[in-house]
Amino acid sequence: MKQKRAFIPIAHPDLHGNEAKYVESCLSSSWISSKGNFITKFEEQFAKYIGTKYAIAVSNGTVALHLSLVGLGIGKGDEVLIPDLTFVATANAVTFTGATPVFIDVDDSSWGISPQMLEKKVTKHTKAIIVVHLYGRPADMESIIPIAQKFNLKIIEDAAEAHGAEVSLKNKNKTNWKKVGSIGDVGCFSFYGNKIITTGEGGMITTNNSSLVEKMRMLRNHGQDLKRQYYHSVVGFNYRMTNIQAALGCAQLERIDQFLQKRVLIAQKYTMKLKDIPGIIPHPRKAGERSVYWMYSILVRKPYSLTSDKLMKNLGKENIETRPFFYPLHILPPYRMKGEFPVSNYLSRHGVSLPSSVFLRNEEIEVIAAIIRKYA
Numbered sequence: 001m002k003q004k005r006a007f008i009p010i011a012h013p014d015l016h017g018n019e020a021k022y023v024e025s026c027l028s029s030s031w032i033s034s035k036g037n038f039i040t041k042f043e044e045q046f047a048k049y050i051g052t053k054y055a056i057a058v059s060n061g062t063v064a065l066h067l068s069l070v071g072l073g074i075g076k077g078d079e080v081l082i083p084d085l086t087f088v089a090t091a092n093a094v095t096f097t098g099a100t101p102v103f104i105d106v107d108d109s110s111w112g113i114s115p116q117m118l119e120k121k122v123t124k125h126t127k128a129i130i131v132v133h134l135y136g137r138p139a140d141m142e143s144i145i146p147i148a149q150k151f152n153l154k155i156i157e158d159a160a161e162a163h164g165a166e167v168s169l170k171n172k173n174k175t176n177w178k179k180v181g182s183i184g185d186v187g188c189f190s191f192y193g194n195k196i197i198t199t200g201e202g203g204m205i206t207t208n209n210s211s212l213v214e215k216m217r218m219l220r221n222h223g224q225d226l227k228r229q230y231y232h233s234v235v236g237f238n239y240r241m242t243n244i245q246a247a248l249g250c251a252q253l254e255r256i257d258q259f260l261q262k263r264v265l266i267a268q269k270y271t272m273k274l275k276d277i278p279g280i281i282p283h284p285r286k287a288g289e290r291s292v293y294w295m296y297s298i299l300v301r302k303p304y305s306l307t308s309d310k311l312m313k314n315l316g317k318e319n320i321e322t323r324p325f326f327y328p329l330h331i332l333p334p335y336r337m338k339g340e341f342p343v344s345n346y347l348s349r350h351g352v353s354l355p356s357s358v359f360l361r362n363e364e365i366e367v368i369a370a371i372i373r374k375y376a
């Protein structure tokens with residue numbers, strides 16, 4: 001009987017650096033809660049890596065978005081423009097504030113929020129845009145920034161899937177490379193187990209705005225005054241990260257460039273092996289941008305012989321884990337609404353993410369590609 005192939009997971013974090021050592025030092029020193037050296041160290045080093053003055057560690061990526069919105073003063077009666085194709089947390093964070101998320105179709109090359117559609121949805125209630133750097137490809141910031149400026153909108157970058165991605169932005173005659181999360185008013189990151197670096201659960205907010213940072217630090221800690229203990233001037237949250245999570249984060253951050261490099265090699269190998277299969281289309285990448293490869297994502301469409309669902313099923317039978325794309329937000333029960341979202345509908349129906357962990361071996365990519373090619 002044919003032996004079943006070893007399971008190939010969609011993601012698998014590499015925790016074999018200083019993670020155990022740093023976590024052990026939290027345990028032996030008993031600094032396991034949300035005070036301790038690793039918190040400040042992780043915040044400082046993450047800010048330095050992204051290229052912002054400040055970073056605030058929080059309990060996950062969803063609350064990073066929520067805290068940013070509250071910090072920016074967004075609430076009831078306001079509208080926030082977000083892409084129709086993203087993880088539901090982007091919309092939920094807006095809903096938590098009492099504001100309304102307004103869905104915008106995505107662009108068929110970047111798969112991020114469409115600058116053309118964006119401008120049409122601005123009303124007198126619009127306060128902010130959340131751009132999502134989907135699957136590690138930066139949103140079209142060069143086109144979005146002027147729209148935000150024209151209508152005086154804040155930009156929040158949901159960079160949960162794009163740690164380390166860079167965009168080149170022209171400033172007068174100079175071209176500057178900037179990391180995502182340092183371009184808008186605030187950047188939000190997630191360190192969930194399958195993200196580019198992980199703390200188990202965890203998140204971070206990056207910004208250059210010193211008054212905003214103070215407000216968010218206060219809100220993160222039950223709204224407690226930064227100088228007066230037990231004096232709570234507003235209703236805040238407990239959105240703190242633990243020292244243990246930050247210890248993991250410090251160790252992960254030491255190796256982020258190595259992880260990103262490995263992911264580039266994986267993507268190159270996939271692209272080479274899947275080349276010229278009719279109807280298999282990789283996520284387009286663009287010159288002038290340094291994408292990161294959180295997931296290696298493809299579209300499966302005619303003339304390929306299988307639908308994306310059937311291909312995922314067949315790969316599953318071979319012990320290969322895949323993920324469909326997100327449902328468009330306008331289809332989900334809490335957000336169901338009519339509207340024209342041809343691109344997000346199309347991408348969601350045809351998209352498949354392939355195994356993308358840093359442990360993925362060349363032979364495994366060859367096996368996956370050969371199976372995909374078999375049904376061409």
Ligand SMILES: *Cc1c(COP(=O)(O)O)cnc(C)c1O
Binds near residue numbers: 090190202
């Ligand atoms: C993962 C993710 C989040 C939420 O992060 P959590 O840490 O799971 O709360 C938000 N937005 C996007 C686009 C994500 O992929």
